[in-house]
Amino acid sequence: MRTHSRSRAVRVPGGLSLRLDPRALVVVALLLLAALAAGVALIGTGDAHIPAADVLKALAGNGNAYQDFIVRELRLPRVLVGLLVGASLGLGGALFQSVSRNPLGSPDVLGLSQGATAGALVVIVLLSGGAAEVTLGALTGGLVTGLAIYLLAWKQGVQGYRLVLVGIGVSAVVTAVNGYLLTKADLVDAARAVVWMTGSLDGRDWDQVWPLLGLCAVLLPLVLAYGRGLRMLEMGDDTAGALGVPVQRVRLVLMVSAVLLTAAATAAAGPVGFVALTAPQLARRLTRSPGPNLVASLCMGAALLVTADWASQRVFGAGRLPVGVVTGVLGGGYLLWLLVTERRAGRI
16 A cells, blocks of 8 residues: 555646556666666677677667668667567457466466467468468467357456456467367478477567557557556455446457557467466566556566567577567566465465
């Protein structure tokens, strides 16, 4: 409760008031700075090492022709995809955890990532589609899976634990379908599918940047506009309804937004595991603020993914260890710790 005492109400045009938490603002600023710093370090990392100062010069258009080509044409799109994918997963995870009121309510657990993977596998294995078709297939698979989970969890509304349980069941089914699709693929398609399923930023270019940037530009203001309703939902449907919140509409809009963010991130970089699970939890622990912490989760996701990719390149070399392996190992350990903590607290 002491967190509330540190927050301040600020008047904005239109007679509205915006409550700000100084600690949360500082955390968001530091996370954003960390994400950008990790991005600069990642741009300079590779077979042709470029110091951070030269990276900044090249980004400003003041580098030599060699550095400008490497920085702005080869490595900058990869880093931007990493930042956008991490931000999308962090924001999507925060939305799912808040709507379900469950720390396990993330796209990894609910099966959305597996659904997007199934869509991509159908295109790779059955249709032999190219990169653009794989991206479209992953986006379609994520959306179909999200719709299926929502419909199966519907019973006079959608409640948190029912959503998680249905998502776990759907995840198991879709995972089995993915395994079957791999057995039907020939050697070349199977190898291509396994590489995509690992989750990687290798080979990403501007074709992945612009669609993801456009989607984030549309969905972020929409999600923030429903932030107050989401905060009210965390107090329970009855309480939120009594306070004038259209519960089912708010939940539906935010869930559709979360599904789109997750599916688009998966389509751009493959199923990068556990960023959506860990980013909101870590953000909340840093801000020590109640509520969904949407902006902090977004910045935390971006910082986590780019830092993980930088660490994998520094330790193992460029292109040798996909970022999805790093986030999977770290996130899996965090999930085990979270399960133990929730069990000790008597919540599961």
